[in-house]
Amino acid sequence: MRKEVVLITGANGEMGHGLIQHLGQQGTFDIIALDVQPLDDHLKPYCLRAIQGDILDTMLLGRLVAEFEIRTIYHLASILSTKAEYNPEAAHRVNVEGTLNLLRLAVEQSQWQGKPVKFLYPSSIAVYGLPDLETKRCAGKVKEYNWLEPTTMYGCNKLYCEHLGRYYARYYRQLAADYGQSSVDFRSIRFPGLISAVTLPTGGTSDYGPEMLHHAAQGLPYKCFVRPDTRLPFMAMPDAIKALLQLEAAPRSALSQYVYNVTSFSISAEEFYQIVKKAFPEAEITFDPHPNRQKIVDSWPEDVDDSAARQDWGWQPDYDLERAFSEYLIPAVRQRYEVARQVR
Numbered sequence: 001m002r003k004e005v006v007l008i009t010g011a012n013g014e015m016g017h018g019l020i021q022h023l024g025q026q027g028t029f030d031i032i033a034l035d036v037q038p039l040d041d042h043l044k045p046y047c048l049r050a051i052q053g054d055i056l057d058t059m060l061l062g063r064l065v066a067e068f069e070i071r072t073i074y075h076l077a078s079i080l081s082t083k084a085e086y087n088p089e090a091a092h093r094v095n096v097e098g099t100l101n102l103l104r105l106a107v108e109q110s111q112w113q114g115k116p117v118k119f120l121y122p123s124s125i126a127v128y129g130l131p132d133l134e135t136k137r138c139a140g141k142v143k144e145y146n147w148l149e150p151t152t153m154y155g156c157n158k159l160y161c162e163h164l165g166r167y168y169a170r171y172y173r174q175l176a177a178d179y180g181q182s183s184v185d186f187r188s189i190r191f192p193g194l195i196s197a198v199t200l201p202t203g204g205t206s207d208y209g210p211e212m213l214h215h216a217a218q219g220l221p222y223k224c225f226v227r228p229d230t231r232l233p234f235m236a237m238p239d240a241i242k243a244l245l246q247l248e249a250a251p252r253s254a255l256s257q258y259v260y261n262v263t264s265f266s267i268s269a270e271e272f273y274q275i276v277k278k279a280f281p282e283a284e285i286t287f288d289p290h291p292n293r294q295k296i297v298d299s300w301p302e303d304v305d306d307s308a309a310r311q312d313w314g315w316q317p318d319y320d321l322e323r324a325f326s327e328y329l330i331p332a333v334r335q336r337y338e339v340a341r342q343v344r
């Protein structure tokens with residue numbers, strides 16, 4: 001008999017780590033983990049299967065359709081914003097064609113099961129594109145439907161895939177006789193910058209925050225690639241995982257839209273610096289803005305309006321700025337590198 005499972009793509013990434021640990025400890029569903037990188041050993045016991053493979057490999061995805069009854073897809077695999085700018089066409093293939101492949105897989109599973117498969121899609125504040133710094137500073141809490149002119153390939157890809165998800169959920173094969181038989185239950189969250197104490201970010205443009213913290217905790221010097229006055233919304237990783245799980249659990253009838261902003265706190269790079277310096281007084285942090293990465297961050301909002309998520313599915317972060325640093329980030333990052341030092 002086929003077993004009901006959740007499929008996590010990009011399973012070895014930062015968000016994948018948090019999600020696998022959480023779902024694995026709950027133990028409600030079996031997990032199929034898929035990543036182009038091998039899954040870290042400590043995550044393997046939580047998974048029914050850890051597959052090293054590409055989301056562009058349609059043969060591999062076909063085998064998953066045949067073998068498992070997939071209840072929910074957490075499609076986390078992607079090439080993030082900075083990395084994507086170095087090879088935009090390759091990023092487009094993974095971010096867009098890869099997502100299309102997973103949506104097709106969801107349709108096939110929905111048809112086979114006779115009920116919609118849930119498709120959880122993490123999007124990003126990178127979908128926004130504010131034209132200049134003045135506008136960024138005056139824009140306030142940006143709503144889901146404003147300022148949607150992204151300046152990065154990643155932002156374009158995420159925005160388009162939000163539309164693709166809505167299309168597959170609502171209009172897919174709208175002229176076919178069996179229209180309505182194959183819907184996918186698409187749900188997306190636009191995340192702010194994410195900060196994890198246990199994994200290191202790679203390839204994002206809000207990475208200066210977590211990088212500052214991780215470098216300081218290891219006693220390594222760090223050059224921050226944005227100006228001190230640069231402000232973005234951020235969220236601690238446990239809240240990001242909580243948001244994904246809460247949206248997954250919400251009844252479809254409660255959801256008034258397909259895509260939701262969520263946020264926890266907005267913070268400038270200077271404020272980040274002050275907090276990190278207080279926790280690690282020896283930290284050597286300098287500001288050396290990279291002109292083009294700065295431009296990208298300047299096009300992203302200082303804050304977002306997440307009232308729809310709060311209203312529709314009860315979103316509320318556990319970690320505000322104070323709690324995120326004092327109860328999660330600083331103690332956990334200290335412990336992470338303390339353990340690493342002892343192992344060495």
Ligand SMILES: Nc1nc2c(ncn2[C@@H]2O[C@H](COP(=O)(O)OP(=O)(O)O[C@H]3O[C@H](CO)[C@@H](O)[C@H](O)[C@@H]3O)[C@@H](O)[C@H]2O)c(=O)[nH]1
Nearest residue numbers: 010012013014015034035036053054055076077078122191
């Ligand atoms: N299977 C598969 N995995 C891939 C592919 N390309 C990249 N990946 C994997 O996708 C993962 C992405 O992880 P990270 O780079 O650590 O990103 P993240 O912080 O987890 O990003 C998450 O949050 C973003 C929003 O802030 C999301 O945009 C992103 O999709 C992801 O869910 C990595 O483990 C990477 O190996 C591919 O073609 N196939």
